[in-house]
Amino acid sequence: MLRLITYRSDMRIEDVIRARDQGVEADVLVSPRSGRSGVEGIDEWRSRLIMKVKSPPLDGKANREVEEILSRMTDSKAEVISGHTSRQKTVFLKGDPGTIISKLRELDER
Secondary structure: OOOOOOOOOOOOHHHOEEEEOOEEEEEEEEEOOOOOOEEEEEEOOOOEEEEEOOOOOOOOHHHHHHHHHHHHHHOOEEEEEEOOOOOEEEEEEEOOHHHHHHHHHHHHHO
């Protein structure tokens, strides 16, 4: 189940993503080996989308789960483009930036 928990913050989804020619870049903070998977909110101090994944950070498993979750949420191909061995990652979501941002904004408004 994917859900977004709203923390007390003035930050919006637009503060952690950037539109590019072929898609959107999202700054993500990942917590591996969590009890559940999904987007949890926005870390206002690091300006990153908080994601929890059940997978361990071994052999790219957590990265693949991040990609799968974001792909399902946005109906676009997601790829970790930086931070492969770090909790702080940048993920590229390939597709129409307007559509992707709209889907991410819907999560932010829940």
